[in-house]
Amino acid sequence: MSTQDGGTSDQHGAVPASVRAQLLATEHWGLLASRSTAQGEVLTRISMFLNFTSASLVSVALVGQATGFSDVFVLLAVVILFIDVAIGLLTQLRVMNVAHEDLMYVTAMNRLRAAYVDLDPGVAPYLMAAHHDDEAGSRQTYYFFGGRGSFSHVAGSSMIFMATANAALIAILSGLLVTLAGAGMAAAIVAGAACGAGFLGVAAVKGYRGYRDVWRRFAPLSPTPPRDRE
Structure with missing residues (x-):
């Protein structure tokens, strides 16, 4: 159906394709801004934690x-x-x-790209980021070239960095408390190492389960075709 501005309407009603494209682009920019804000905020939080920890340990010394x-x-x-x-x-x-929020923003923008492809299928070959709002699509958007394993993505994440830093602090605190309880240095080292490693393991498992739960609850609108999945 033709419209006065030269656009065409579709099965969704009398809204021209050009207007739909503008609405999608506006939402896309909003998601980009929210994602950038969240990333900037969490990096600031990590910097504040590291500065506070460094200053406190120097003060103790x-x-x-x-x-x-x-x-x-x-x-x-x-x-x-x-x-x-x-x-x-x-x-x-x-x-x-924020890691979950970032995945949310990436998936939402993938869904918007699927809408772009619906409006103009010819743009699909030019999109390096995925236009599929499922787990495989999120992996493509995080790394366009593909082939990067999940271990590299997780091990280099801010979550593992923070879990490792907290594990070290917990190990030191645990060893100190064991020493104050009258145990020897060997017992303090063993207790500290066990507490630190245990915390790091629990944090990693909890993070993985949270990630898997997201995809179990989420129903994609434009899943990746089986032939394109890694």
């Missing part, structure tokens, strides 16, 4: 030198480490939330 590493120093070290761990866990939680 200075107090230790000033007090001759007395009982006051030990008490201060325990309190500071508890605060560092608490801030680290809160930062890690935000990093995990």
